[in-house]
Amino acid sequence: xxxxxxxxxxxxxxxxxxxxxxxxxxxxxxxxxxxxxxxxxxxxxxxxxxxxxxxxxxxxxxxxxxxxxxxxxxxxxxxxxxxxxxxxxxxxxxxxxxxxxxxxxxxxxxxxx
Amino acid sequence: xxxxxxxxxxxxxxxxxxxxxxxxxxxxxxxxxxxxxxxxxxxxxxxxxxxxxxxxxxxxxxxxxxxxxxxxxxxxxxxxxxxxxxxxxxxxxxxxxxxxxxxxxxxxxxxxxxxxxxxxxxxxxxxxxxxxxxxxxxxxxxxxxxxxxxxxxxxxxxxxxxxxxxxxxxxxxxxxxxxxxxxxxxxxxxxxxxxxxxxxxxxxxxxxxxxxxxxxxxxxxxxxxxxxxxxxxxxxxxxxxxxxxxxxxxxxxxxxxxxxxxxxxxxxxxxxxxxxxxxxxxxxxxxxxxxxxxxxxxxxxxxxxxxxxxxxxxxxxxxxxxxxxxxxxxxxxxxxx
Numbered sequence: 204x205x206x207x208x209x210x211x212x213x214x215x216x217x218x219x220x221x222x223x224x225x226x227x228x229x230x231x232x233x234x235x236x237x238x239x240x241x242x243x244x245x246x247x248x249x250x251x252x253x254x255x256x257x258x259x260x261x262x263x264x265x266x267x268x269x270x271x272x273x274x275x276x277x278x279x280x281x282x283x284x285x286x287x288x289x290x291x292x293x294x295x296x297x298x299x300x301x302x303x304x305x306x307x308x309x310x311x312x313x314x315x316x
Numbered sequence: 317x318x319x320x321x322x323x324x325x326x327x328x329x330x331x332x333x334x335x336x337x338x339x340x341x342x343x344x345x346x347x348x349x350x351x352x353x354x355x356x357x358x359x360x361x362x363x364x365x366x367x368x369x370x371x372x373x374x375x376x377x378x379x380x381x382x383x384x385x386x387x388x389x390x391x392x393x394x395x396x397x398x399x400x401x402x403x404x405x406x407x408x409x410x411x412x413x414x415x416x417x418x419x420x421x422x423x424x425x426x427x428x429x430x431x432x433x434x435x436x437x438x439x440x441x442x443x444x445x446x447x448x449x450x451x452x453x454x455x456x457x458x459x460x461x462x463x464x465x466x467x468x469x470x471x472x473x474x475x476x477x478x479x480x481x482x483x484x485x486x487x488x489x490x491x492x493x494x495x496x497x498x499x500x501x502x503x504x505x506x507x508x509x510x511x512x513x514x515x516x517x518x519x520x521x522x523x524x525x526x527x528x529x530x531x532x533x534x535x536x537x538x539x540x541x542x543x544x545x546x547x548x549x550x551x552x553x554x555x556x557x558x559x560x561x562x563x564x565x566x567x568x569x570x571x572x573x574x575x576x577x578x579x580x581x582x583x584x585x586x587x588x589x590x591x592x593x594x595x596x597x598x599x600x601x602x603x604x605x606x607x608x609x610x611x612x613x614x615x616x617x618x619x620x621x622x623x624x625x626x627x628x629x630x631x632x633x634x635x636x637x638x639x640x641x642x643x644x645x646x647x648x649x650x651x652x653x
Binding site: 268269270285287288289290292293294295296297 | 351584588
């Protein structure tokens, strides 16, 4: 059962962007939309997540949970998905210094220079 | 969906985003069930409501809260919240409930002002007449029993049957999960020393109260006018919550009897259960069926397909209601000497 899938990329290598256009359309730079089956989506995401280099990518697709969708992230950016007892919200970190473990309840950020 | 016929200008669009109309907000049945926040400061910045945590070095991490699509926010004891944030919650029809740690105990809840009074009037209509009140209370009990109950059964007998039913359920579940003897106890004083089942039960129950509370408030009902319970500001909340406990919270709590953190696990699994049971829409339907048994056409939570409802009317014993904002002085005013 293919579902609508959204993939947003930031500063990923050109070859990844070119490759994605073979599965999805790119309505604005770095944003890819397509209808993919779960298997294709997982394979594609595994490849993209492994080849983003210093960039970042976010994958969104429908899921049978309360919010109706789920999100996966790859790469390190200032926005981190947080799990509030099953509700995914986004924490915005003040400085991008290092990754925090998404499992810990309170993000603590080390002193930034 | 009410279609917006006139295109927005930039300034009107900006105003609309700041104070959304009823048509822009999800119905209570569609919205996200609840969010438990603790050890955060909830503030309104220039774009929305966010929960802030400050790290040891003074860096602030912000999490924006989806106020318009949340039906209920549970505030733990480590939370502080600013007045503009509370006002935004109220404008979006989000119930804010102050709870104890882990969402146990429900201290107070807020009510948005711009609600239809239809269901409140139905509730008071059923509540004020002893016969009608008894009928609703009976209906609440009998809807929980799988078997038919003879019409002559008194409320006292129904209470007894309900007590038996819960006892049997506890016993059955304790056997299923191989937990020797189970006694339901709720002791806030010795909270940490309680067994996991009681902890999970209290945690899930208070989530359930928060959700029922927010559903009732979203309908415009009074949480205080209960049919079975009375004498507390949350009597009607307890009434409605009891309809679902045997099905939802009790089996869930027993399944967590060996969980290391039963309170959080209860909230997490409870959310999953809520989705499975489609609980919020069900609460709305059940309350409407109890309060207006004869009516088949239920208006969901004050939303109409089209324009906003007539909010203010004047009551008239003969014609029901007449439009407010009209001067009803007789046209031919007699000459005042």
